[in-house]
Amino acid sequence: MALYDVIFYLFATIVLVSAGGVVFSRKMMYSAFSLLFTFFGVSGLYVLLSADFIAVTQIMVYVGGILVLIIFGVMLTTKITGVDIKSGTLGAFQMGIAGLASLAIAVFMIIMSMNTQWMQKDPLAETSTTVEAIGGLLFTEYLLAFGVAAILLLVAFIGAALIARRK
Amino acid sequence: MEQNFVYDLIGENLIGYVIVAAMPLMFVLVYALVAILGELKISAWIQERLGPMRTGWKGVLQPIAEVVKLLQKEDITPANVNKPLFNVAPFIMFTGAYAAYAVIPFSSVFVPSGINIGLFYVFAVSAFAIIGIVMGGWASNNKYSLLGAMRAAAQMISYEIPIAIAILAVATLAGSLDMQEIIKQQAGGIWNWFLFGGTGSIAKVWVIPFTFALFLIYFIGSLAETNRVPFDIPEGESEIVAGYHTEYSGMKFAMFFFAEYSNMFVVSAIITILFLGGWQSPFGDFMNGPVWQSIWFISKAMFFVFVQIWLRWTLPRLRVDQLMYVTWKVMLPVAFVAFFAVAFWAMIK
Numbered sequence: 001m002a003l004y005d006v007i008f009y010l011f012a013t014i015v016l017v018s019a020g021g022v023v024f025s026r027k028m029m030y031s032a033f034s035l036l037f038t039f040f041g042v043s044g045l046y047v048l049l050s051a052d053f054i055a056v057t058q059i060m061v062y063v064g065g066i067l068v069l070i071i072f073g074v075m076l077t078t079k080i081t082g083v084d085i086k087s088g089t090l091g092a093f094q095m096g097i098a099g100l101a102s103l104a105i106a107v108f109m110i111i112m113s114m115n116t117q118w119m120q121k122d123p124l125a126e127t128s129t130t131v132e133a134i135g136g137l138l139f140t141e142y143l144l145a146f147g148v149a150a151i152l153l154l155v156a157f158i159g160a161a162l163i164a165r166r167k
Numbered sequence: 168m169e170q171n172f173v174y175d176l177i178g179e180n181l182i183g184y185v186i187v188a189a190m191p192l193m194f195v196l197v198y199a200l201v202a203i204l205g206e207l208k209i210s211a212w213i214q215e216r217l218g219p220m221r222t223g224w225k226g227v228l229q230p231i232a233e234v235v236k237l238l239q240k241e242d243i244t245p246a247n248v249n250k251p252l253f254n255v256a257p258f259i260m261f262t263g264a265y266a267a268y269a270v271i272p273f274s275s276v277f278v279p280s281g282i283n284i285g286l287f288y289v290f291a292v293s294a295f296a297i298i299g300i301v302m303g304g305w306a307s308n309n310k311y312s313l314l315g316a317m318r319a320a321a322q323m324i325s326y327e328i329p330i331a332i333a334i335l336a337v338a339t340l341a342g343s344l345d346m347q348e349i350i351k352q353q354a355g356g357i358w359n360w361f362l363f364g365g366t367g368s369i370a371k372v373w374v375i376p377f378t379f380a381l382f383l384i385y386f387i388g389s390l391a392e393t394n395r396v397p398f399d400i401p402e403g404e405s406e407i408v409a410g411y412h413t414e415y416s417g418m419k420f421a422m423f424f425f426a427e428y429s430n431m432f433v434v435s436a437i438i439t440i441l442f443l444g445g446w447q448s449p450f451g452d453f454m455n456g457p458v459w460q461s462i463w464f465i466s467k468a469m470f471f472v473f474v475q476i477w478l479r480w481t482l483p484r485l486r487v488d489q490l491m492y493v494t495w496k497v498m499l500p501v502a503f504v505a506f507f508a509v510a511f512w513a514m515i516k
Contacts, residue, residue, distance in 0.1 A: 003181060029305065033252060036259070036298055053284055056291045064294030064327075068301070068320060075305050075313070131284055131344060 008048055014041035028074045032067065039063050053130045172276040172457070187279050191268035199428045201469075203230040206476050213480040237424075240417035248414060249306040256303035257415070257422035263295025264426040267433045272346050274446050274461040285346040286334055289437060290327075293392065296430065297323050300401070303423070304411035315410025319394060319401035322490060326391035326398075329498040333385040336378075336502075336509040337441045340365050350445030357449045362442040367516055374512040377505040382442045384502050386471070389434035391494070393427060396479040400487055435471035436464070443467050 014037055021034030039062045046055035138146050173190070177183040207229060211218025219226030244250060270285035272278035282288060297320050304316020340361060341349040353360045364371040364378050391398040402410035412423045439445055444467075446460035454463075485493070 029249075029252070033255075033298075033302060052282055053287075056284055056288050059294060060287070060291035063298065064291060068294070068297055068324065071298070071301055071305075072317075072320070075301070075317075 004048070008045070011041045011044035011048065014038075015045065029071075032071050032074055035067055035070070036063060039067065051130065053134055171278065171281070188269075190277075191271070191273075191279060192265065194273075195265065195268070195425070195429045195432070198432055199425055200230040200234070202428050202431065202472055202476075203233060205473065206479075209473070209476045210480045213477070234421070237417060237421040242417050242419070245307075245414050247308050249308060252302050252306035253414075254419070256299050256306060257419045257426075258299075259302060260296055260299030260426040261422045261429075263292055263299055264429045264433065266292040266295065268429075270346055271433070271436050272350065272440070272445060273464055274457045275347070275350075276457045277461070278347060281345070281347055283343070283345040283348075286338060286344045286349070286437075286441075289433070290331065290334060293323070293327075293430075296426070299426070300411045303415070307411070307414040309414055311407040311409075312411050312413045314407050315401045315413070318407075318487065319411060322391055322394070322398060322401065325491060325494045326388045329384050329494060329502045330388035330392065332499075332502040332506050333381040333388070334437075334441065336381050336506045337361055339506075339510050339513045340378075342513070346440055346445070350440060350447060353444040353447050354451075355447075356451040357444075360442060360444040360447070364512070371512065371516075374509060377508040377512075378442070380501055380505045381509065382438070384498050384505070385441065386438060386474075387498065388494075389438065390475065390478070391490070393430045393434055393475070395431070395475050397482040397485050398490060399479075399484055400490060431472050431475055432468060435468040435475070438471055439464060439467040 018034045018037035018041065022031045022038060025031050025034065039058060043055040043058040046052075046058060171187065173187050174183050177186065204227060208218045208226070219229035222228040222232050244253060267289045269280045270278065270282060270288050272281075300319045300323075301316045304312040304314075304319070307313070337349065338344050341352050343349055343352075349361075352365060355366065357363070359366045362378055362382055364374040390396075394401050400406075402412070407413075412420055415423060446464040448455040448459060448463055
């Protein structure tokens with residue numbers, strides 16, 4: 001069990017440090033690349049929760065799709081328009097409000113996680129495939145949500161093609 | 168995890184895990200030397216030259232000399248690059264390339280991790296290569312590097328789509344995303360490989376053209392994924408010097424180089440697993456022991472590495488617009504049709 005704990009704390013550290021990097025770094029590009037390590041760490045935590053399919057999907061969707069999109073956006077705007085994107089500093093008043101709000105959310109989250117009855121499961125137990133279960137649920141119980149999501153994506157796809165075509 | 172002989176010998180403990188994780192690395196290092204020699208010699212033979220002849224017998228020690236040269240070079244970080252990102256990019260690139268080896272089964276008794284979504288995993292970790300390339304290209308602070316990185320990312324993202332459909336078709340046919348399971352379903356000789364429609368009665372012949380089409384689509388797409396000729400526009404020497412790794416030298420360049428070569432083996436291994444029976448012997452049960460299986464697997468995959476090298480030295484480079492035409496207007500529709508045919512066959516089988 002000790003090995004499991006070590007791996008958990010390793011991934012948790014990666015997530016926390018890199019998430020700190022995303023929030024605190026002044027350069028947008030550093031934030032975007034820190035996000036890579038955050039996603040990686042989160043998917044590692046998913047693996048520890050025996051959710052292998054979700055972990056791989058996390059990498060697939062967030063690293064392969066969304067992160068590449070973010071980096072493209074930042075990269076093109078910085079290099080082509082010549083404007084160096086940096087986040088500025090706020091005044092003391094705004095900082096105070098933001099700090100209080102973050103603290104309130106953090107306290108709320110901690111209280112909530114202390115009071116929730118989490119599902120306990122032996123983490124090292126051999127798990128059977130999760131793909132079949134997810135697929136079965138998607139096409140029976142959550143078919144409507146699945147269909148709506150598919151149509152939403154199709155609409156976004158056609159819309160993007162239309163906007164790109166007009167120029 | 169009964170499918171791993173190392174755990175049977177040592178037991179499932181930390182030492183076992185480290186050995187299992189390191190074994191593909193040993194393979195990659197040796198393989199990269201062989202592939203570099205292959206690249207040098209095959210290019211020479213295609214161009215009616217002799218190639219390297221002076222290091223060892225017929226120049227077989229040339230790759231070792233090249234690696235020693237790369238190791239000895241000064242580690243230069245150009246003055247105006249973005250230092251942290253410039254230094255991290257080669258590591259991200261190699262991590263992404265090496266991560267794929269976690270699920271590649273070299274034999275029925277050796278696969279580093281027998282997860283049941285292996286195929287999906289390989290596909291997902293290829294995203295790290297895109298990030299590594301973009302990171303290196305952007306941090307180099309050089310317009311050629313940035314252009315190369317943009318081209319690489321655009322190309323890799325576009326070609327992922329037909330590749331995904333080809334993979335999906337095989338997953339439908341096998342009813343599994345587990346590499347070992349996919350290979351086990353192709354038991355019983357050449358005729359049962361998924362290239363020939365998998366197991367089934369003689370009625371399967373009508374599906375063979377479609378599986379062949381998917382095989383070709385996957386192969387062409389994998390050339391684009393690894394930035395090999397005819398899809399090497401991200402590093403087209405005549406246009407953008409060397410693309411995203413223009414500013415790199417020494418060991419950091421070597422890491423990009425190793426990543427590219429190990430990616431070449433990964434895509435060849437995936438083709439082998441999906442269409443050519445993985446570690447299955449072509450003669451059914453004959454010569455199908457665990458050691459034979461790894462020999463079969465490595466020789467099939469190395470054959471595709473050879474084809475990639477062969478194509479590199481015989482084909483010209485595509486233009487950017489031709490590249491996009493090929494993927495969106497040729498490969499994608501063909502892949503859709505072939506996918507529906509294969510899915511139909513998987514249903515009625």
